[in-house]
Amino acid sequence: MSGRKRVGTLVVAVALVAAVATTAASARTGKTGGSSAKADTTLNIMGFGTNGDDVAKSRFAIAQQAIAPTTVSAPNGGFNDQQFLAAVASGNAPDLVYMDRAKVGTYAADGALQPLTSCVSSQKINLKQYRPAALSQVTYNGKVYGIPEFFDVRTIIADYAVLQQAGVSLKQLNTAHPSTLLAAAKKMFQSSGGQVTRIGFDPKLPEFFPLWAKVFGADILSADGLHPHLNDPKAVKALQFAYSLIQAQGGYNSFLSFRNTWDFFGSGNQVAKDQVGAWPMEDWYVNVLAGASPQVHTLLVPVRTLTGHVINYTSGSAWAIPKGSKDAADACKFAKTMTEVSTWVAAAKNRIEVRKAKGGVFTGLRTANIQADQAIYKLQPKINTWFDQNIRTLDGVMPYSFSIPASPASAEFQTAWMNAVTRVLQGQQTPKQALDQAQSEAVKAIKAATK
Amino acid sequence: MAVAAERRKVAPGPRTRARRWFGGFRERDTWWAFAFLSPWLFGFVVFTAGPMVASAVLSFTDYSVIQTTHNVGLANYRAIGTDPYVLKSLKNTLIMTAMYVPADMLLSLLLASMLARITRLGGFFRTIFYLPVMTPTVAVGSMYLLLFNGNYGLVDKALSYIGISGPFWQSDPNWIKPGIVVMLIWQVGTNTVLYLAAIKNVPQHLYEAAEMDGASAWRRFKDVTLPMISPTLFFTFIILTIYGLQLFDQIYTAFYNPSSQNTASESSLMYVIYLFQQAFVYFHLGYASALAWLIFGIIMIVTIVQVLASKRFVYYEGSPK
Numbered sequence: 001m002s003g004r005k006r007v008g009t010l011v012v013a014v015a016l017v018a019a020v021a022t023t024a025a026s027a028r029t030g031k032t033g034g035s036s037a038k039a040d041t042t043l044n045i046m047g048f049g050t051n052g053d054d055v056a057k058s059r060f061a062i063a064q065q066a067i068a069p070t071t072v073s074a075p076n077g078g079f080n081d082q083q084f085l086a087a088v089a090s091g092n093a094p095d096l097v098y099m100d101r102a103k104v105g106t107y108a109a110d111g112a113l114q115p116l117t118s119c120v121s122s123q124k125i126n127l128k129q130y131r132p133a134a135l136s137q138v139t140y141n142g143k144v145y146g147i148p149e150f151f152d153v154r155t156i157i158a159d160y161a162v163l164q165q166a167g168v169s170l171k172q173l174n175t176a177h178p179s180t181l182l183a184a185a186k187k188m189f190q191s192s193g194g195q196v197t198r199i200g201f202d203p204k205l206p207e208f209f210p211l212w213a214k215v216f217g218a219d220i221l222s223a224d225g226l227h228p229h230l231n232d233p234k235a236v237k238a239l240q241f242a243y244s245l246i247q248a249q250g251g252y253n254s255f256l257s258f259r260n261t262w263d264f265f266g267s268g269n270q271v272a273k274d275q276v277g278a279w280p281m282e283d284w285y286v287n288v289l290a291g292a293s294p295q296v297h298t299l300l301v302p303v304r305t306l307t308g309h310v311i312n313y314t315s316g317s318a319w320a321i322p323k324g325s326k327d328a329a330d331a332c333k334f335a336k337t338m339t340e341v342s343t344w345v346a347a348a349k350n351r352i353e354v355r356k357a358k359g360g361v362f363t364g365l366r367t368a369n370i371q372a373d374q375a376i377y378k379l380q381p382k383i384n385t386w387f388d389q390n391i392r393t394l395d396g397v398m399p400y401s402f403s404i405p406a407s408p409a410s411a412e413f414q415t416a417w418m419n420a421v422t423r424v425l426q427g428q429q430t431p432k433q434a435l436d437q438a439q440s441e442a443v444k445a446i447k448a449a450t451k
Numbered sequence: 452m453a454v455a456a457e458r459r460k461v462a463p464g465p466r467t468r469a470r471r472w473f474g475g476f477r478e479r480d481t482w483w484a485f486a487f488l489s490p491w492l493f494g495f496v497v498f499t500a501g502p503m504v505a506s507a508v509l510s511f512t513d514y515s516v517i518q519t520t521h522n523v524g525l526a527n528y529r530a531i532g533t534d535p536y537v538l539k540s541l542k543n544t545l546i547m548t549a550m551y552v553p554a555d556m557l558l559s560l561l562l563a564s565m566l567a568r569i570t571r572l573g574g575f576f577r578t579i580f581y582l583p584v585m586t587p588t589v590a591v592g593s594m595y596l597l598l599f600n601g602n603y604g605l606v607d608k609a610l611s612y613i614g615i616s617g618p619f620w621q622s623d624p625n626w627i628k629p630g631i632v633v634m635l636i637w638q639v640g641t642n643t644v645l646y647l648a649a650i651k652n653v654p655q656h657l658y659e660a661a662e663m664d665g666a667s668a669w670r671r672f673k674d675v676t677l678p679m680i681s682p683t684l685f686f687t688f689i690i691l692t693i694y695g696l697q698l699f700d701q702i703y704t705a706f707y708n709p710s711s712q713n714t715a716s717e718s719s720l721m722y723v724i725y726l727f728q729q730a731f732v733y734f735h736l737g738y739a740s741a742l743a744w745l746i747f748g749i750i751m752i753v754t755i756v757q758v759l760a761s762k763r764f765v766y767y768e769g770s771p772k
Contacts, residue, residue: 082731085516110517110734194616195602253619257601260621411732422716426624445733 041070043330046084048098049076055365058350063337067330088112093324096331101137101148101318105225105406108140109449113320115143119332133401134368136223138318140406146318147335148368153394154211154313157285158278159271160297162188162198166277173278175215176304178241182248188277189249196250196258202279203242206421210404211280211313212238215305220417225407226450228442230417231435239431243424252425271296283394287363290387297386300393312401316368344372348379364391366398373398412445510740527741537742539717540725543628547721548695550632555691556684559639563646577647581640592704595634596621624718631719634701642687649680681765689757696750699723722746
């Protein structure tokens with residue numbers, strides 16, 4: 001092939017590629033822009049698949065209908081940070097994301113999410129219907145970046161059989177009286193040949209450290225998410241106490257190795273086998289127990305501060321709209337529909353039927369929407385004395401919730417206190433030393449994130 | 452000496468060599484060779500060289516995927532010097548490598564020596580030793596949690612029969628690293644097979660000669676087998692060292708996976724895990740790139756030292772030594 005011919009072929013090839021690319025681009029533009037192409041629009045969701053449980057599926061169907069004729073693409077799988085950031089960076093941001101509320105502040109500070117100010121006003125979303133603890137997790141720098149969805153409730157789950165065997169009363173599982181709780185833990189604890197065979201009371205460290213700090217009166221992060229208080233003397237005391245619970249029950253190594261043998265989701269779970277007396281836990285575990293071992297008798301006890309006030313350490317999920325969303329209007333409507341009272345009530349009614357058909361029980365839904373919770377509570381059928389009492393306890397503690405506020409460095413902040421607690425558990429540092437170190441690490445991380 | 456001097460005299464200079472190299476492109480076969488090589492070359496440029504250049508550039512920035520990227524000069528490299536977790540993770544990694552590499556090599560050599568003597572069922576044992584290599588590393592990490600549970604794991608149960616209580620491989624900072632080494636040695640089969648092949652290739656007449664000279668079994672192993680398989684030992688030494696310095700998947704699965712029952716401990720914080728956290732948990736990709744170049748430099752230096760030291764210990768057949 002001569003040089004001239006080769007150049008000619010190259011020009012033709014480039015022209016062809018350009019023509020194909022232009023056609024594809026214009027086709028794409030036609031798909032997302034203009035009202036005439038509305039029927040073809042697809043709302044791309046990340047973090048919320050269509051393979052969820054009945055509650056997810058029924059709400060999804062309602063929200064999908066609300067934005068018709070727009071269709072919804074929601075690939076299965078939970079929210080993935082790397083996938084999300086790569087999509088945002090490459091200009092292919094999803095239209096709507098479903099993520100842990102704890103992440104919203106960091107992404108808002110990074111500029112990956114858009115404030116929902118116009119969404120709230122255009123869709124007339126009443127922010128007062130959401131629980132303040134949930135709203136504070138999605139509010140950064142005075143602006144709301146997420147619509148809260150589920151709402152975790154943490155109470156103490158007590159195994160009634162163990163309590164009876166050990167002669168411990170529910171009143172003794174009161175976090176407002178640490179010495180009584182410690183004595184109860186020791187009474188319920190059992191070991192054999194130097195090995196733990198039953199944990200009396202598991203403080204669930206390191207992950208529940210914020211709860212223990214609150215019990216002792218410390219907020220480990222300021223409301224604006226910018227000032228950590230990890231080495232607050234009250235937080236240090238809280239860690240000392242929670243650690244002493246483990247030390248009194250065989251020490252961390254034996255304690256952890258025994259806890260790791262539990263069949264947490266199976267029929268031979270730690271409650272069914274009386275391997276634990278009591279421990280603080282999220283409300284979803286009540287559902288697990290109801291399904292896996294409905295014969296067991298558990299009682300829920302609210303967590304209290306040293307001054308006797310009921311508290312609930314909450315977390316949960318939220319809907320947020322990324323910067324670069326190509327269909328923010330539908331995204332907003334979808335998120336609003338997923339979290340509104342009528343949708344939650346429809347999902348609850350559906351779940352009651354589903355559970356009834358399978359011979360199971362409905363233990364309620366706990367959402368970040370106060371009005372929805374009130375409506376669902378009215379639907380709650382009676383189960384038995386145990387479950388009914390537990391459901392009352394869960395719903396009763398929800399108004400007293402607190403959360404870790406939105407922070408520009410939430411992941412680093414969490415790593416700082418988790419590592420600190422682990423250092424204490426492994427005997428490498430005292431609570432004061434560990435939390436002093438965590439404080440300086442958290443301050444440094446937040447300072448870097450806000451620079 | 453004279454031959455070497457003669458070689459130096461006739462050896463072509465760089466210009467001549469370059470001219471000859473480019474001259475090769477006049478040959479049709481050279482083009483064909485490059486055509487066949489092109490898929491690999493493309494892969495190398497796109498998936499290795501390209502990202503390496505990109506990470507070198509990123510290491511001088513504060514790239515965090517979303518926010519505006521700024522040039523920060525050497526700030527990332529300076530920050531490495533003041534980051535206590537870099538030193539901690541590097542120390543952990545070096546200790547782990549120092550424990551793992553000799554342990555793996557010694558055990559592999561022992562197994563290979565035993566296999567070399569077996570005349571019956573050799574294939575069966577080779578398969579048995581190699582089977583764990585087929586296990587995905589993530590599965591190995593998960594199995595480690597079950598087998599090495601202090602008190603209740605199979606390993607600790609077995610130890611209890613000989614009166615040993617514990618150890619707590621997953622929560623005691625003093626036992627976490629030895630536990631990980633034992634987990635890694637689970638996949639000792641690769642080196643066993645390599646050493647076995649090397650041992651089988653040692654000329655039989657060398658053993659016969661040594662035996663005639665009255666050499667004991669140990670002397671035959673020390674003075675015949677070891678020198679003859681030293682290139683293979685050296686190769687595995689380098690590969691294992693590089694692997695040890697980049698340890699990630701099994702440890703991440705066992706200690707850092709969100710669904711893991713274990714709490715990540717600073718004793719299990721390996722350098723590449725810290726790098727991963729900086730890059731994909733905190734999204735400090737500029738800093739993580741600098742960390743990547745630091746470990747690249749360390750691996751490079753360690754390998755150069757190993758290669759230089761090998762000149763004293765490795766025997767290549769046909770070499771003057």
